[in-house]
Amino acid sequence: MKTVKLKLLIGLLLLMVFPITTFSQTEDVQPKYITVTTGHWNMNYENFDKGKWIATEKEFLEKVVKKNEFILKSLVFTHRFTPDNTEIIFVSTYASWEDIDKASERSGELIKEAWPDKDKRKEYFKEKDAYYAATHSDEIYVPIxxxxxxxxxxxxxxxxxxxxxxxxxxxxxxxxxxxxxxxxxxxxxxxxxxxxxxxxxxxxxxxxxxxxxxxxxxxxxxxxxxxxxxxxxxxxxxxxxxxxxxxxxxxxxxxxxxxxxxxxxxxxxxxxx
The missing domain is CATH 3.30.70.100 (Alpha-Beta Plaits)
Structure with a gap:
């Protein structure tokens, strides 16, 4: 199975009604864009174990996401009451539009640093990707x-x-x-x-x-x-x-x-x- 990845077309189509420059919070760096990727569980995966899934994703979090300076925040959510029980939501925040693209490039670098051996890298992502279906959708929002x-x-x-x-x-x-x-x-x-x-x-x-x-x-x-x-x-x-x-x-x-x-x-x- 292919991994649920953030594959975004970068273009400037902003909702001009709300100026993002007025958004404020307690963080030193203010997020100006929020990406939301809606992925789906692989319902045919017979060996699903929540603890093992969390451990697998946490390894990626520690080795890649937390070290990626262009990703301000990253959160994961699972279905509770929605029309689709296969949903799994990945949310990330960024300081600028350009940082969305930079984050993708930086993640690629960090992945190779974390798993320098090609075969071990392939083995890890095969295990990680097995939890998800190939289909996903992406949305980008601005804070109000x-x-x-x-x-x-x-x-x-x-x-x-x-x-x-x-x-x-x-x-x-x-x-x-x-x-x-x-x-x-x-x-x-x-x-x-x-x-x-x-x-x-x-x-x-x-x-x-x-x-x-x-x-x-x-x-x-x-x-x-x-x-x-x-x-x-x-x-x-x-x-x-x-x-x-x-x-x-x-x-x-x-x-x-x-x-x-x-x-x-x-x-x-x-x-x-």
Whole structure:
């Protein structure tokens, strides 16, 4: 089987509605691009063992990914509740568009350094690739201002991914959207103790330029059931006047089509950079 690799066509098709220069976080180097590769398990692999899979991938993480200076972060997620139980998600972040290509080249160099013997290198990747089907898909996103950084954790966490779509209203503006988003994040997301992390992403390269992705990180499925209730309480606390709540909702809704899909994944903390 061929490995699930990041094979990206590099081109400049940015969603100009949101300036990535305003994205901020606590890291010294700010990620400006997020690559998401959706791979699939090889369902015909009879010798699958989760512990051995993690050990195999961790070897690659230690010898290649962690030593690759162009990859800021790397995360792996497995299916929890999605339409496709074969999904396995690989996420990486980069400081620039150019670094995506540089990271691929650097990984090639590190692979040869880690496995200088051609036969041993071939043997390792045969073992690694056996876990995956040949098919995969790639998307590239840009961060949208407003986030609740999730601190590193050695425990499995639940990641709810809400995939919505921008409507691009004629009477809308970047400034208004960012102001509305910030007010909501400051007074609802950041005050919701059940939400351990929150991120917003917009399309940069992929199949749908209207993509708007929100990611919520929680400790457990039980917390996932309760974040909506808690957010509603905080929403009503901040907008205590019903008329103002309706006004805010009307302004915010015009930026979206109203259509969305929900996907739940489990993190693999052992495979995190």
């Amino acid at each position: 201002p407003g986030m609740k950084p999730f601190p590193p954790s050695d425990k499995e966490t639940i990641w709810l991914v809400v995939k919505g779509h921008f409507a691009f209203p004629e009477d809308g503006s970047k400034e208004e959207f960012e102001a509305l988003s910030k007010e909501y994040i400051d007074n609802v997301i950041n005050k919701n103790e059940l939400i351990k992390g929150f991120y917003q992403h917009a399309h940069a390269w992929g199949s749908d330029k209207t993509d708007y992705v929100r990611v919520y990180v929680v400790d457990s499925m039980g917390d996932l059931d309760n974040i909506g209730k808690r957010s509603t309480e905080l929403f009503k606390e901040h907008w205590s006047d019903e008329a103002k709540r309706k006004e805010f909702g009307k302004k915010m809704r015009k930026y979206f089509t109203g259509k969305h899909g929900d996907y739940i994944y489990t993190s693999v903390p052992e495979l995190t950079k």
